[in-house]
Amino acid sequence: MINKFISNILPYFPKQFVWQFSKKYVAGSTLADAMRISTELNAAGIIVTIDHLGEFVTDMEQVLVNKASYFEIIEHMDKHGINGNLSLKPTSFGLLIDEEQCYQIVREIVIQAKSYHNFVRIDMEDSACTGKEISLFKKLFKEFPDSVGLVIQAYMRRSMDDLIGLAKLHTPEHPINIRLCKGIYLEAEAHAYQGFEEVRSNFLMLLEFMLKKRFYVGIATHDRFLVEKAIEMLQMYETPHHLFEFQMLLGVTPILREEVVNQGYKMKVYVPYGQDWFGYCTRRLKENPTMTKEIIKAVFIRS
Numbered sequence: 001m002i003n004k005f006i007s008n009i010l011p012y013f014p015k016q017f018v019w020q021f022s023k024k025y026v027a028g029s030t031l032a033d034a035m036r037i038s039t040e041l042n043a044a045g046i047i048v049t050i051d052h053l054g055e056f057v058t059d060m061e062q063v064l065v066n067k068a069s070y071f072e073i074i075e076h077m078d079k080h081g082i083n084g085n086l087s088l089k090p091t092s093f094g095l096l097i098d099e100e101q102c103y104q105i106v107r108e109i110v111i112q113a114k115s116y117h118n119f120v121r122i123d124m125e126d127s128a129c130t131g132k133e134i135s136l137f138k139k140l141f142k143e144f145p146d147s148v149g150l151v152i153q154a155y156m157r158r159s160m161d162d163l164i165g166l167a168k169l170h171t172p173e174h175p176i177n178i179r180l181c182k183g184i185y186l187e188a189e190a191h192a193y194q195g196f197e198e199v200r201s202n203f204l205m206l207l208e209f210m211l212k213k214r215f216y217v218g219i220a221t222h223d224r225f226l227v228e229k230a231i232e233m234l235q236m237y238e239t240p241h242h243l244f245e246f247q248m249l250l251g252v253t254p255i256l257r258e259e260v261v262n263q264g265y266k267m268k269v270y271v272p273y274g275q276d277w278f279g280y281c282t283r284r285l286k287e288n289p290t291m292t293k294e295i296i297k298a299v300f301i302r303s
């Protein structure tokens with residue numbers, strides 16, 4: 001409750017203040033920062049997925065700027081020899097302005113990524129975008145089956161039906177590539193499970209479905225219970241190592257991350273960067289169980 005209250009009033013705090021406890025969640029404001037953090041993670045045996053922050057854009061001029069940023073990321077990843085791929089939010093490319101134009105622009109990014117042997121993950125945003133983002137993915141998957149992936153959220157009631165629909169496109173030669181996460185946006189009960197245990201149990205059901213079908217799965221969670229259950233399930237279904245990875249967010253549960261890496265599993269870390277860090281970091285702060293303590297500490301230290 002207190003976390004929720006504080007996160008609601010965060011926009012009224014000076015940005016410089018919020019930055020103090022947000023900075024661990026982002027690589028920095030420039031592409032050079034993203035390259036530096038990615039190089040460090042690669043050196044620790046961790047793969048990355050780089051995201052340029054900025055979402056829900058409202059004008060096509062900004063969309064073109066965002067496209068140029070992604071082209072730049074692709075070139076720089078190649079130049080710096082970064083082991084990783086890209087994540088993008090379709091609303092940064094005008095999904096809610098013009099769906100067809102958004103498709104054309106994301107398609108250009110996928111073509112560019114493919115030409116550098118890179119890969120594009122389409123992040124999943126709120127329920128206004130779910131159907132549109134799945135359609136976008138399906139269209140791209142038909143043309144570039146090895147260069148594009150999607151995210152499915154365990155809190156969404158529709159997710160099992162969505163996976164059943166996606167399974168129709170799946171083949172062993174070109175597995176569907178899904179990141180499975182709990183889901184972060186505020187959703188009405190009609191769309192999303194609200195209970196903590198309900199979301200956990202749906203996460204495991206969706207994971208089991210994908211392991212049985214031999215999808216490629218990115219198991220994206222910092223929930224120790226789910227990580228342990230996922231490992232049990234991977235063993236039970238004898239999932240080959242080339243069909244899964246664990247994924248975590250930059251700055252979140254580094255100890256659990258290291259434990260997973262030390263067990264020999266592939267780990268990918270989400271590395272966001274850019275000037276537009278506020279919305280992303282506010283979502284992270286809401287999930288941080290020690291946020292209240294950290295803010296009180298920050299206020300105390302400043303005064």
Ligand code: FDA
Nearest residue numbers: 123124181182183184220221222223247248249284287288
């Ligand atoms: P949960 O929130 O229960 O956290 C488990 C534990 O992790 C907590 O008890 C705490 O100890 C720790 N923890 C979690 N967050 C923390 C924080 N910010 N600071 C400190 N500790 C923290 N969502 C979405 O809707 N669309 C998307 O495309 C993506 N993409 C995505 C990529 C990757 C790689 C990850 C890991 C996650 C996402 N998410 C996402 C976010 C996801 O939906 C979810 O909100 C977060 O991962 C938190 O859920 P957990 O499963 O970690 O459980």
